[in-house]
Amino acid sequence: MAGLATSFGSGAMTNPINDVNDSELLFLTGTNATEAHPIIGYKMRQAHRRGAKLIVIDPRRTELAEEADYWLQIKSGTDIALLNGLMHIIIKEDLQDKKFIEERCENYEALEATVAKYDPEYVSEVTGVPVNILYEVARLYATTKKAGIYYTLGITEHICGVRNVMSCANIAMLTGHLGKPNTGVNPMRGQNNVQGACDMGALPNVFPGYQNVNNDEIRAKFEKAWGVALDGKVGLKIPEMFEGANHGTVKAMFILGENPVLTDPNSNHIRSGLKKLEFLVVQELFLTETAEYADVILPSASFAECDGTFTGTERRVQRVRQAIVPLPGQANWQTLNQMMIRMGCLTNYKHPGEIWDEMASLTPSMAGINYERIDKDGLVWPCPTCDHPGTPILHTATFSRGKGLFQGIEHVPPGEMPDQDYPFLLNTGRILQHYNVTTPYSAGIMTLWNEEYAWVNPDDACELDVETGDRIRVSSRRGECSSKVRVTDRVPKGMVWMSFHYTASQTNAVTSHILDPTSGTGEYKVCAVKVEKLAS
Amino acid sequence: MAVATVTIDGMTVQVPAGTTVLDAARSIGIKIPALCYDPDLSSVGACRICVVEIEGSRNLPASCVTACTDGMVVRTDTPAVAEARKAILELLIANHPLDCMTCEKSGTCLLQKYCYEYGVSSSPFQGDRHEFAIDDDNPFYVRDMNKCILCGRCIRACEEIVGRSVLDFSYRGFNTKAGPFMDTPIRDSDCVYCGSCIAVCPVGALEEKKMIGKGRPWEVEKVRTTCPYCGTGCVFDLNVKDGRIIGVTSTDGDVNGRFLCVKGRFGYQFVQSGDRLKTPLIKKNGEFKEATWAEALNLIAGKFKETKEKYGSDAFGALSSARCSNEENYLLDKFTRAVIGTNNIDHCARL
Ligand code: SF4
Ligand code: SF4
Numbered sequence: 001m002a003g004l005a006t007s008f009g010s011g012a013m014t015n016p017i018n019d020v021n022d023s024e025l026l027f028l029t030g031t032n033a034t035e036a037h038p039i040i041g042y043k044m045r046q047a048h049r050r051g052a053k054l055i056v057i058d059p060r061r062t063e064l065a066e067e068a069d070y071w072l073q074i075k076s077g078t079d080i081a082l083l084n085g086l087m088h089i090i091i092k093e094d095l096q097d098k099k100f101i102e103e104r105c106e107n108y109e110a111l112e113a114t115v116a117k118y119d120p121e122y123v124s125e126v127t128g129v130p131v132n133i134l135y136e137v138a139r140l141y142a143t144t145k146k147a148g149i150y151y152t153l154g155i156t157e158h159i160c161g162v163r164n165v166m167s168c169a170n171i172a173m174l175t176g177h178l179g180k181p182n183t184g185v186n187p188m189r190g191q192n193n194v195q196g197a198c199d200m201g202a203l204p205n206v207f208p209g210y211q212n213v214n215n216d217e218i219r220a221k222f223e224k225a226w227g228v229a230l231d232g233k234v235g236l237k238i239p240e241m242f243e244g245a246n247h248g249t250v251k252a253m254f255i256l257g258e259n260p261v262l263t264d265p266n267s268n269h270i271r272s273g274l275k276k277l278e279f280l281v282v283q284e285l286f287l288t289e290t291a292e293y294a295d296v297i298l299p300s301a302s303f304a305e306c307d308g309t310f311t312g313t314e315r316r317v318q319r320v321r322q323a324i325v326p327l328p329g330q331a332n333w334q335t336l337n338q339m340m341i342r343m344g345c346l347t348n349y350k351h352p353g354e355i356w357d358e359m360a361s362l363t364p365s366m367a368g369i370n371y372e373r374i375d376k377d378g379l380v381w382p383c384p385t386c387d388h389p390g391t392p393i394l395h396t397a398t399f400s401r402g403k404g405l406f407q408g409i410e411h412v413p414p415g416e417m418p419d420q421d422y423p424f425l426l427n428t429g430r431i432l433q434h435y436n437v438t439t440p441y442s443a444g445i446m447t448l449w450n451e452e453y454a455w456v457n458p459d460d461a462c463e464l465d466v467e468t469g470d471r472i473r474v475s476s477r478r479g480e481c482s483s484k485v486r487v488t489d490r491v492p493k494g495m496v497w498m499s500f501h502y503t504a505s506q507t508n509a510v511t512s513h514i515l516d517p518t519s520g521t522g523e524y525k526v527c528a529v530k531v532e533k534l535a536s
Numbered sequence: 537m538a539v540a541t542v543t544i545d546g547m548t549v550q551v552p553a554g555t556t557v558l559d560a561a562r563s564i565g566i567k568i569p570a571l572c573y574d575p576d577l578s579s580v581g582a583c584r585i586c587v588v589e590i591e592g593s594r595n596l597p598a599s600c601v602t603a604c605t606d607g608m609v610v611r612t613d614t615p616a617v618a619e620a621r622k623a624i625l626e627l628l629i630a631n632h633p634l635d636c637m638t639c640e641k642s643g644t645c646l647l648q649k650y651c652y653e654y655g656v657s658s659s660p661f662q663g664d665r666h667e668f669a670i671d672d673d674n675p676f677y678v679r680d681m682n683k684c685i686l687c688g689r690c691i692r693a694c695e696e697i698v699g700r701s702v703l704d705f706s707y708r709g710f711n712t713k714a715g716p717f718m719d720t721p722i723r724d725s726d727c728v729y730c731g732s733c734i735a736v737c738p739v740g741a742l743e744e745k746k747m748i749g750k751g752r753p754w755e756v757e758k759v760r761t762t763c764p765y766c767g768t769g770c771v772f773d774l775n776v777k778d779g780r781i782i783g784v785t786s787t788d789g790d791v792n793g794r795f796l797c798v799k800g801r802f803g804y805q806f807v808q809s810g811d812r813l814k815t816p817l818i819k820k821n822g823e824f825k826e827a828t829w830a831e832a833l834n835l836i837a838g839k840f841k842e843t844k845e846k847y848g849s850d851a852f853g854a855l856s857s858a859r860c861s862n863e864e865n866y867l868l869d870k871f872t873r874a875v876i877g878t879n880n881i882d883h884c885a886r887l
Contacts, residue, residue: 017768017791036795038730039768045699191884193865194858202856202883208866213879226874231849235879241853250853250880252843256868257857258884279839286811287824295839296832297824299813301687303764304774304781304804308761308861312769316790320861323759323774324781324807328814330829335869338829340838345875355863376760377790378769449756514618 003165004185005210007173008394009401013197014184015148016380016392023047023182025140027148029057029168030081034064036152037188037313045438053144055137057082059427060497061490070137073492076425077414078127079390083167085123087115087174089138096142097176105173105404114408126411142175152190159314163409179395180275189313192303196311199366199381200359204235209363225362226345233275245273252279256332257300261289283335289391298335299328306331307352309374311381314392317369318378359492418494422476422528424460427497453486455497456531461487464533471534474498477525482534496531542608557599557610558586563835568612569621569650571738572687573600576793577696583687585624585650588612595619622654628685630661639683641740643753647685662761664710674723676745676802677734681713686742690733697795702727714741714863731801735786735794746802747775750782760787764859765799772796774804840876849877856883 005011020026020043034041039301041064048054056068057079065071074082090096092114096212101108120131141147149168168185177183189195201208211218214232223230236244238260244250246269253274260270274293282294286469291297305326311317322331333352341348349355353371360366368383368390380390394400418425454472456464466472468487474496483498491497538553544561551560556579560570571583581601583757588599591609596617599610611617628647636642651657671679688705691714695701706713706719716725734742758773771789775782784801786794800809816832827835843851853870856865865883 007838035764038728038799039770039792039795042698042795049699052736107752107791189858191858192762192764192767193860193862194767194883196862197856197858197860197865200856200862201869202865202881204879204882207873208869213873222873226870228877230873231877231879233879235850235881236853238855238882238884241855241880241882244853249851251851252840252846252872253853253855254840254868255855256864257860258855260855260884264700270559281836281842284813286809287813289687291813294817295819296827296836297813297817298832298836299815299817302807302812303761303861304759304807304857306861306864308863310764310769311765312762314769314791316769318762318769318771318790319760320764320773321759321761323757323761323776324779328816329810332864333867335829335833336864336871338833339836340867340871340875342833343840343871343875345871352861354862355866359862359866431709499706 003162003377004169006162007166007169007407008178008185008399010210010394010399011187011198012394013186013188013314014178014394015182015186016316017043017183017312018392019148019184020044020047020150021467023052023146023148025055025144027055027057027141027147027149028064028068029149029151030164031152031188032058032062032064033150033152033188034062036190040150040188051407053140055141059492059495063314070133070140072127072129072133072137074129076427076495079164079411080167081118081123081126081411082129083416084115084118084409085120085127085134085172086141087111087171088118088123089135090142090171090174091115093142095139096174100176100178101174101406104176104179105406107406110408111170111174111406116409118411139169141177146180147175147177148183149177150186150188152188155451163412166407167378167409169404170406170409173406178404179393179397181393184393187313192312193310195313195315196309196317199261199311199315204237207362208359209210209365211363221444222362225358227474242270242273245277251277252280253277253281255282255290255294257279257282257284259284259288259290261293267475283332295535301326301328301331305334308333309352309356309371312378313379316378316380317366317374318369319374331534380383416528418528422530423494424474424529424531425495426476426527426529427491427495428499452483452498454483454531455486455488455491455495457491457493457495458487458489459493460496460531461485464531466533473532473534474529475532476529496529538864540604540606540608542604542610545612546609551604553583553604553606555604557588557590557597557602557604557608558759560604560792561588561599561610566612567644568599569653570600571646571650571685574736576795577689577692577736580688580692583624583744585621586693587617587620589617591615593815618654619796621650622656625651625654625656626659627660629656630663631665632685633682639740641683645740646738654873668713670843671721672745673721674729674745675721676729676731678740678743678745679715679722680743681715682741683739684714685739686712686714687738688714689736689738690742693736693795698728698730698732700726700728707720713741729798729802730796731798732795734802735796744783746805747783750841751777757787757869758787763796763800764796765803769791770796770800772800844876850880852878853875853880854882856881858883 012441022052026044033044040135054068055070056065057072058065059076120134124131171177172185219230219232280294281296282291283298283300284291285300303320304323307322308320309317310320337349364384365382368385368388369379380392383390466485470485472485473482539550540553541550547564549564558568568586570586573579579600581598584598586599587596589611666682668681691703694703700727702716706714755774760773763770770792773785773787784804816827818827856868
C-alpha cells in the first residue's frame with residue numbers, strides 16, 4: 001500500500017469496518033463490495049437504507065451502483081481526473097477544511113496548483129461524468145461530516161494505482177475527513193491475510209511492522225535477535241524476481257501458497273521464468289499450475305489444520321485455530337521451521353504462539369498483542385503495550401509520518417487503450433462465489449458456478465453475433481483465452497469483463513504487462529483486446 | 537439519556553428508556569422464551585410466546601415489542617403467563633412433524649426446548665397438516681416448510697442484514713408459507729447462499745444440506761476460527777466430528793456477528809478435497825515422485841545452500857502468501873533474510 005504510506009505514513013485502512021454502520025456518506029470507488037467483501041457490502045447497504053448517502057464510482061453497474069444516490073460511470077482509468085475535478089470544485093467553492101490543512105498537513109500548494117487545471121468541463125470530458133453531477137458530489141462529500149472513502153482493486157490495479165490511492169488521500173485531507181469516526185481512506189484488502197503478510201514484512205523493503213531494512217538501527221536490532229548479519233539493500237519485488245528468473249540472475253525460488261501462473265498478470269512471462277529456474281520449491285495445498293514447475297513440492301496444511309493468526313483489513317489480529325489433524329502430517333510452521341533448522345538456524349519453535357511472541361518483541365506496533373489477549377476477540381494494531389486497547393482509528397492527533405503529505409497528481413491515461421486491432425477494453429475482477437484459487441476445490445460452490453462467463457454489453461453482442469452461453473476467444477497482444485459469454489448491460493459498450501477464477505479460462509494470459517512503477521502491481525483492470533466468436 | 541426503572545419478578549432494574557421488557561428481563565438473567573425475536577433483527581411480536589403480565593394492562597402483552605416505562609411492574613412467572621405460553625406451543629405443534637428423533641435441529645431447536653420447559657408433548661388440537669414439498673434442489677440448503685413456525689426471522693434476516701429481500705410470506709391463513717417470491721424453489725430465486733436465513737431459523741425448517749446426518753449438535757466440537765477468504769476478518773465455528781469438518785456455524789465475530797457470505801459458510805470444503813497434496817513430491821526425470829519429509833527437506837536445504845554458495849544470496853527469491861498466517865509469513869521472512877541472507881521476499885499484496 002505504497003500510496004497511503006507516502007501520504008500518511010501508514011498504508012492500512014484508517015477506520016474500522018463497523019464505522020460503515022453509522023456513516024452519513026459512503027464514497028465507494030472501484031469496489032464491488034457486495035461481491036468482493038460481502039459482509040462489508042451488507043453493512044453498506046444497511047447504512048444506505050438507514051439514510052446514509054451512497055456514491056459509487058464504477059464503470060460497471062454493480063449492485064451497489066444500482067442503489068446509489070450517485071452512480072458515476074466513469075471511463076476506465078480516469079479516477080485521478082475525477083478526484084482532481086472534485087477537489088477543484090471543493091477549493092473553488094471554498095469548502096475545504098482550512099484548519100485541518102493548516103495544522104495537520106503539508107505541501108498544500110502543490111495540490112492546489114495541480115487541481116487548478118482540472119476544471120469541471122475538462123474533467124467531465126475525460127471521465128464522462130456530467131458537470132452538474134461533479135458539483136453535487138463534490139459538495140456532498142465536502143460538507144458531510146461522517147464521510148468515508150472505501151476502495152479495493154478498482155483503484156490499485158491500474159498503472160497509476162499508487163497515485164490513485166494518493167488522490168483519495170488528498171481529497172480526504174482536503175476536507176478533513178481523517179482521524180475521526182466514520183471517515184477516512186479505507187482500502188479493503190482482497191485476501192484474508194494480505195494485511196498480515198505486509199505487516200509481517202513479506203515485502204522486499206521492510207521487516208515486520210514496516211521497519212525499513214535500510215535503517216541501520218533497525219537492522220542492528222534484528223541482527224541481534226536473529227544472530228546473523230543482515231543485508232541492508234532493498235530486495236526484489238515479484239515482477240523483478242520473474243524478470244531476474246528470465247534473465248538468469250535469480251536461480252532458486254521458494255513459493256508459499258501462491259499460484260502466480262494463474263493470478264499474476266501476463267502469465268506467459270511467469271511460466272518462462274519458472275522454467276528457467278535451477279531450483280524451485282512450492283508449498284501448496286493442491287497441484288497448481290505453478291506447482292507443476294517445481295522441483296520439490298511440499299504439501300501445505302490448510303487454515304483448518306494450523307494454529308496461528310490472520311490480520312484482517314481493518315488491522316485486526318485474530319486467531320486461526322487447528323480444528324483437524326494436518327492432512328500432510330504437519331503444520332506449515334513446522335515445515336518452515338524444519339527447513340530453517342536444516343540450514344543452520346537452530347531456533348526450535350514449539351507452538352505458533354512462540355513465533356508470534358518473537359515477532360511481537362521486535363515489532364513495536366504489535367508488541368502488546370499476544371495469543372492470550374486475542375483468545376476470543378481480536379485486537380487492532382497499533383497496540384504497543386499489553387494494557388493498550390488497540391487503535392481502531394488511525395491518525396487521530398497526528399499522522400504516522402507527522403504531517404499528512406498533499407501531492408499534486410496528474411491524470412495518466414491507461415497504458416494500453418483499445419485501438420483498431422484490439423477494439424475492446426478488458427476489465428477483470430472477482431465474483432462473489434469465488435476466491436482466487438481454493439474455491440474451485442469446494443464441491444458445493446463448483447456445482448453452481450463452474451465456469452467463466454465473460455460479460456459483454458448487448459450492443460457489442462449484436463455486433464459480434466453472440467448470445468449468452470456462446471463461446472468467444474479473447475486475445476490481446478500477449479496471449480489469448482476462451483470463455484462463455486454472458487450478455488448484460490452491467491458493462492458499458494466497448495468493455496469485456498472477466499474474472500480469474502478458472503483454470504480453463506486463463507484470463508491472466510491476456511492481461512497487461514504494464515506495471516505500476518512504484519508498487520509493481522499489474523494493471524489487471526484495463527487492457528486492449530479483441531473478441532471473436534468461436535464455433536460452439 | 538432518560539432511564540426507566542422497572543420491577544420484573546420483584547427485581548428492580550434501571551434501563552435506558554425505550555428498552556423492551558424482554559431485553560430488560562434478559563439483562564438481569566430472567567428467562568423469557570421467544571421464537572420470532574432475534575437480537576440482530578427488528579422485533580415484530582408475531583409468535584407471542586414472550587408474553588408477560590404487566591400491572592394495569594388488561595391483556596398479556598408481548599415483551600419483545602413492549603417498551604419499559606418508568607415504574608412498570610412486570611411478572612413473567614404467573615400461571616396465566618405459563619398457560620398462555622403452553623397454549624401457543626400446543627398450537628404450534630398441532631401442525632408440526634414432531635420427528636425430533638431424526639430432525640437435524642434436535643438439541644438446538646427452540647420449539648423443542650420450550651416444549652420441554654413447559655411440559656408440552658402433544659397437542660389437544662388436531663387438524664389439517666401441511667404437506668409441502670421439500671425444496672432441496674440446490675447444493676446448500678434443505679427447506680422443509682412443514683416445520684416452519686412462521687416466525688419470519690429468515691425473511692427479516694434476508695431483508696435487514698443481507699439487503700436482498702429474497703424471502704417473504706406467500707399465500708394466507710393456513711397455507712401461509714415463508715420462502716422466495718412467488719414460492720419458487722430457492723435455486724430459481726436471487727438467493728446468494730449466504731446462509732443468514734439458516735443461521736437465524738429457530739427450528740428445523742432451514743437446514744444445511746451438507747450437515748444433514750453428519751452428527752448431533754452435542755457430539756460436535758466447535759472450533760472458533762477466522763475465515764480464509766477475503767480480508768474482512770469474519771469469525772465462525774468449524775464444526776468437527778470424528779476428526780472431520782462437517783460444516784460451519786455462526787458465532788459472534790467482532791466484525792461479522794453471526795453473518796457470513798457463501799464463501800465463508802460453504803467454502804471450507806476444499807480442506808477435505810480428495811485433490812489435496814499429502815506427501816512431499818520430488819521431480820525426477822520430469823515426473824513427481826512421492827518422498828518423505830526428510831528426503832524433501834534435505835534436498836531443499838542442500839540445493840538452497842548450493843545456490844547461495846555458487847551465485848550468492850541474491851540469486852534466491854521467496855514468494856510469501858497473503859493466504860497464509862502471520863506466523864508462517866514471519867518464518868519465511870526470517871528464513872529469507874536471516875538464513876539465506878537476501879531481502880528478495882514479496883507476496884501478492886496486489887490481489
Ligand atoms: S441465503 Fe441469504 S440471500 Fe439466500 S434467502 Fe437466505 S438470507 Fe436471503
Ligand atoms: S423458515 Fe424458520 S425462520 Fe423462516 S419463518 Fe419458518 S421458522 Fe421462522
